[in-house]
Amino acid sequence: MEVTARLRYAPGSAQKMRLVANLIRGKAVQDAVNLLTVTNKVAARHVKKCLKSAIANAENREDHVDVDRLYVKEIFVDGGPVAKRVRPAPMGRAFRILRRQSHITIKLDTRKGDGKKK
Secondary structure, three states, X not given: OOEEEEEEEEEOOHHHHHHHHHHHOOOEHHHHHHHHHHOOOHHHHHHHHHHHHHHHHHHHHOOOOOHHHEEEEEEEEEEEEEEXXXXXXXXXXXXXXEEEEEEXXXXXXXXXXXXXXX
């Protein structure tokens, strides 16, 4: 049973979000949540929010789903729209500020067997 969750327009660049996403790829759901809780990056909050949404989707989709057997089958981060701002600089110049956004997609699936890694 494959379940998907998407978090769109998350503040932060896709490059920084991918660093966190690579940490949990292929891990069991409970291990991934624990790892994201202790990760010292702002992007970890957004990835954790999307992961919890995917877990809730799995529980809502089927009544007898075993959360211990779920694992992160696929996770990827795409770049979203970029808001462009202008900041004044010395001598009449201006610096451009890019406020980047990203889209996070997580797919969960159930492991075959007892839920432990082989």
